Amino acid sequence: MTARIRPVRAAALAGCMLVLAAGCGGASGGVDASTTPPPRSPAPAPPADKGPECEGAPAAKGLHVLRGGSETLPGGAGAVLYKEGGSDGTHRTATLTNGTGTGTASAGTESWPVRPGQSLTVKGKAFTVSQICTYRVVLTPKDETTVNQSPVPNAVDPRWPDLTDGRLRLRWHVPNTEQHGAISAVLHDVDADPARAYIAVTSRAGGGASYQDARVGDTLEFAGRLWKLTVIDTGDGNPSMANPHSGYVDLQLLGPSA
Structure with a gap:
């Protein structure tokens, strides 16, 4: 995956991060599922990473x-x-x-x-x-200073996020936020040809990330764990929370990040 910071997406991310804990795009301010969104113009896909990972x-x-x-x-x-x-x-x-x-x-x-x-x-x-x-x-x-990095804040339940068969599903524009609002993950965008996802993580205690143009098979890290991106579903192009056919990604838990 590459780390291109797309200007439009970066601006949207900055605004969205301010309200992640409140549910960016939530039911009170979400997109009306009955309204057809304007056509999207996704950026061209970057070349696939040559590896090693x-x-x-x-x-x-x-x-x-x-x-x-x-x-x-x-x-x-x-x-x-x-x-x-x-x-x-x-x-x-x-x-x-x-x-x-x-x-x-x-x-x-x-x-x-x-x-x-x-x-x-x-x-x-x-x-x-x-x-x-x-x-x-x-x-x-180099001076062997102890790194007191807490990948998940003390206020966060270490079981976050809730998983199904070791899998986390993120729906397009629907933040998955820990109950105290200290850490949140959101699928900001999905693109096709090839399928790519833009996943962002915010955390008060560190471990924030912005994974742009992630593809199936890529490894991600957040909440002190490693995840494998196993599914990218681009859906029908409408990221509304009220739309059951919006795109989503599945992340399979691999284990601790260390």
Whole structure:
């Protein structure tokens, strides 16, 4: 998957994130299912990622910066956002920028192209880029600072989200929000030819992400878990909450993210 931030979608995401916990597009302000939406003009599909999915050593002690998400670095070294990534078929690279705090999706003005094993210094604090995946970058402090990253907030029931046979279904424009509103996942968009999904996750305690142009078979990470995207149903093109034929995706739980 790529990390292109489409201007229209990015603006919609910023507005939607402010009201996720209240149910963006909910019954009180949702699209009237009897109204036919205007024709959509999806962006052309980016080339499929060449792989491998991950390169480098998984690091449980490292900070997981999810694709399209910003994380505050330990030791007060600012924040880093995983903006873009790619592969030549053998090795992975990523572009990090200075973010604007945990849980946000705003890129800063600095930019760091990185590869696995590379050193990265942010505001005087040194890290090793331990792993790069399509869905995350793992940064390990060189001074062995403990990374107190809680992938799910303390207020969140660790059982969130509710699953059916290990599967989470997200319907188009219908946020799946933890009861305290501390973490939420939403399917913002679906496209066809080939089938692609734009899935965003917001979290007050970190672990936010923006997975654009995700395809069947892709791995995603959120709520401290790994998920496999197994189904993309583009539906009838109407993302109304009141429409039973709107598009959806199915995510199969793979296990803990570490």
